[in-house]
Amino acid sequence: MVYLVEDFYSIQGEGKFAGTPSIFFRFGGCNLRCPSFGDHFIKGKLVYGCDSVHAVNRKLFAKEWRQVGRRELVEILKSHLEHLDFKPHVVLTGGEPLLYWEDPEFAGFVEELVDRGLIVTIETNGTIEVDFAKYGAYREVIFALAVKLSNSGEPYEARVNRKAIDAIIRNTQYSFFKFTLSRNLIDLRAYDEIVDIIAPYPEVEVFCMPLGDRIEELRKHDKAVAEFCLIHGFIYSDRLQVRLWNRERRR
Template identity: 45%
Template sequence: MIYLVEHFYSIQGEGRYSGSPSIFFRFGGCNMKCEGFNCQEIAPDGTKVLGCDTVYAVNKEHFSQNWVEIKSSKELLNILNIYDLPRSVDIVLTGGEPLIYANEKVFVEFLEALHKKGHRITFETNASLRVDFEKFPIYKKCIFALSVKLSNSNESFSKRVRGDIINSIASNAKEAFFKFSIDAESITLGLEEEISEIILHSPATQVYCMPLGGNKEEVETNTEPLIEFCKSKGYNFSDRLHIRIWDQNKGV
């Protein structure tokens, strides 16, 4: 069963293709909570829900009114007709964690149709869920932004860092790059060692670091220390344009 939380046409705000016009499909559900990010969302019933900056796509209990069940790939493809699009605009699949649906027939059919139409497809994933590249070769034609979670997520190491899966995705995908969410405090708390340990599983894969935050103020607070960190390590700094411009991470 597949759930779609939202879709919108904007620019990619993060990572290698930052600035590229993109249609985002945000799917509901995740195998992590990442409460350590301390982002709060107020549910319709007034409950304050703690988690990542897209907790509404993780917590179905309090945000179920936004979760739409998808029963066919045609339902997803029809969304493209809503927008006045340039030819072959980028498609970004995000969440939550979109790879929880990696083996679903409807999901695979959707990907195959997008590729046939000439779209560049990027997954934003925590890289902890296995992808069957042999059974579903469409995944070899996709790009993967590997947002492996750090200890600041408060998820256990064994759950968030799956070296064999990281290596498998990076080795089989059309393209892959690491993308880490980092706050200023974590830079002084062993962050360098954490990232080094993760990227050992795919040492040739480029690293992008972006400032943690669910709003413009938080992003700006974490930006300058992170830039200095990237300069010292030779990593790529990735801004979060959508938050810096629109001061939110939802539907922009």
């Protein structure tokens, strides 16, 4: 059963393709919670979690989650494409979209996107192992490996799955790492934590971006992250969607 939370056309705000016009499909559900990533007042309650909490917390956002199959996903895709006279990128995000990697409806949709010659990115926390031999279309996808660090509030065993990361990097050509950093973690152990994850893959690009789903918070961390990148040779990634639209959700 595949749950879609929202779809929208916007620019990719983060990572290697920042600034690129993209159609987003946000899928519901995540195997992590990342309790240290933010606080949100929802229906009078303080809820901790990531900036996509509406795609993680099904209880609170049940009305926004809808079950979809391949056919409906393709119809949504077409409805976006018909307004454009070029091929935008397609981003499958969440939540954790790889919860559905094995679902024939989701895998079939990925296959359709690839067959149409679209550039597809799957944004993942890198903890779910994909069998690339089973569904070859995933080899043509770019994975934005947003592996979580200790500032997510998740324990190491939950946030780092070496087999899953390895399968993605060994089977795809343009995947990259994207880490979310806070000023405090930089002061403490960010570099060691990142190196622990990336060491086996010197050929893979590493992007670091500041924590924050609102401008004020982003500004607290952005310069420290940029300086950290300058020292260690990582690539700074901003969060353009936050700079441009702050907490406003795109539809």
